[in-house]
Amino acid sequence: MKSQKGGWHGGCIWVIRSDKHSGKSRAHWKESKMAKVDSIGWSHRKAVNAVIGGGCIAPTVILNITRCCTERCAHCAVSAIYGATVEKCADQAIRETEAGRELKLEQWLSSLDRLLDEAPATKFDLSGGDCLALPWVRHELIPWLVEHTSPSQVAVTATAATLRIWLAELARMVNYPRPGSVHITLDGCSEYSRDNLSIARDIRRLGMGIHAECPVTTNNVARDTIIRIYGDASDAGISEITLIRFFPVGRGALASGMLEPSPDEYRKAIRIWQELGRGCGPKIKFQCALKCFAQPDIQGACKIGPAAWCAMPNGTMLSCPWAYAQQGQPLHQDFVIGNITQSSVAELLANSVTSHMKTQVGTVDSCATIAYARLARINQEHAA
Numbered sequence: 001m002k003s004q005k006g007g008w009h010g011g012c013i014w015v016i017r018s019d020k021h022s023g024k025s026r027a028h029w030k031e032s033k034m035a036k037v038d039s040i041g042w043s044h045r046k047a048v049n050a051v052i053g054g055g056c057i058a059p060t061v062i063l064n065i066t067r068c069c070t071e072r073c074a075h076c077a078v079s080a081i082y083g084a085t086v087e088k089c090a091d092q093a094i095r096e097t098e099a100g101r102e103l104k105l106e107q108w109l110s111s112l113d114r115l116l117d118e119a120p121a122t123k124f125d126l127s128g129g130d131c132l133a134l135p136w137v138r139h140e141l142i143p144w145l146v147e148h149t150s151p152s153q154v155a156v157t158a159t160a161a162t163l164r165i166w167l168a169e170l171a172r173m174v175n176y177p178r179p180g181s182v183h184i185t186l187d188g189c190s191e192y193s194r195d196n197l198s199i200a201r202d203i204r205r206l207g208m209g210i211h212a213e214c215p216v217t218t219n220n221v222a223r224d225t226i227i228r229i230y231g232d233a234s235d236a237g238i239s240e241i242t243l244i245r246f247f248p249v250g251r252g253a254l255a256s257g258m259l260e261p262s263p264d265e266y267r268k269a270i271r272i273w274q275e276l277g278r279g280c281g282p283k284i285k286f287q288c289a290l291k292c293f294a295q296p297d298i299q300g301a302c303k304i305g306p307a308a309w310c311a312m313p314n315g316t317m318l319s320c321p322w323a324y325a326q327q328g329q330p331l332h333q334d335f336v337i338g339n340i341t342q343s344s345v346a347e348l349l350a351n352s353v354t355s356h357m358k359t360q361v362g363t364v365d366s367c368a369t370i371a372y373a374r375l376a377r378i379n380q381e382h383a384a
C-alpha cells in the first residue's frame, strides 16, 4: 500500500508462507532477499526493507491471459487481436500459444502455484483480451484459482459475449468454484457496454458481485451522458463504478486525437460524477491516473510499486497494467519487473520499487505511463 506521502507500508495481509513450509525464519528470508537487491543502492533497499519489514503485503495481479478479444475497441491498450466470434477468438488464442506468444494453462498453473506459495493473500483479476473465450480459463484456471485462494481474491473482467457463455455454464454447475466479483465495462456508448448491463442481474443471481469500469472519453463526458450511465448502473444494481482515464497507449495511441478528453473536460466530468456519487446509488471511484483531476492537491496517487502488478499474455510482468506499446509489447523497459514463470515474489517486489523510482523521476504528468507514451510519440515523430 502506498501512503499519500510516498512512503511504503506493509499492508499486513501477506503472510510469508515459506516460514511455515520450509522452516526458514522470517529474518533469514528477509536477509536472502535483501542480498539480491544489494547492488541497487541504499534508498531502494530502504524502500524494499520497509515493505518486507512489514512482513506482509497483498499485491493485486492483473492476469492478461490472452490478447485475443471478441471486441475491437479503438481505445484498446493491449491492441487486442480481433476474433469475430467466441470460437474464432479461442482459435486465435491457440495460434498465439503455439507461436509462443501466450502462456499455456500448465504454465499459468505452475507460475501461480509458486506465486501463491510466497504470497497466499495475492488478489487476482483475470482479464485480457477476452479471457473467458478460452474454454480452459472457464473450466480449469478459474476453479483452480478460487480453490487455491478464496472467492474474494479472484475477479474476472470480460465482455458480454463470453460472460453469457460462462454464466450459463455456472448456472448448470451448482457447486462450481466461482470468483467473488465480475468487472464489466460501462462506457454508455459502445454496443457491448449495453450488453454488459443486460447480464448484470444474472451475475448477481449467481452470487457474484459486480463492478463497472467506465473509460472516460470524449464520447461520454457530457452531463446528460454521465447522468444516463449512472442511472443505468443504478437500475442494474451495480454498487460501484470506477472511472478510468483514457490512455494514449496500444491502439489508443492512434485514437487519442479523437477520444482523449482535455484536462478541462476531465475536471468537469469528474465534478458531475462526484455530485452523483454523493447520492444513494453506486459509489464512484477514480482510477489512480484520474486522481489528479479529482483531487488536484493529491500527491503519490500512482500505484506503481508492491501493491499492483500486471502479467502480460507471455508472462512478462509490468508494474503498470496500461504500460503497453502499440503491438502488445511493454511500453518501456522501466515498467518491466520480471516474468511470472520465473520471478519470485521478492524479485517482483524489489523490481516494482525500482520501477516506481525510475518512472517517477522527471515525470511531469501525474501518470508515468501517459508521460512515457507521450515521449515515445514525440520521439517517433522526430524520427519520421
Ligand code: SF4
Residues within 6 Å of the ligand: 069, 070, 071, 072, 073, 075, 076, 077, 078, 079, 080, 128, 129, 130, 159
Ligand atoms: S478494450 Fe477490452 S474489450 Fe475492448 S478490444 Fe481491448 S481487450 Fe477487448
Ligand code: SF4
Residues within 6 Å of the ligand: 288, 289, 301, 302, 303, 304, 319, 320, 321, 322, 366, 367, 368, 369, 370
Ligand atoms: S503509471 Fe499511471 S496508470 Fe500506472 S499506476 Fe501510475 S498513475 Fe496509475
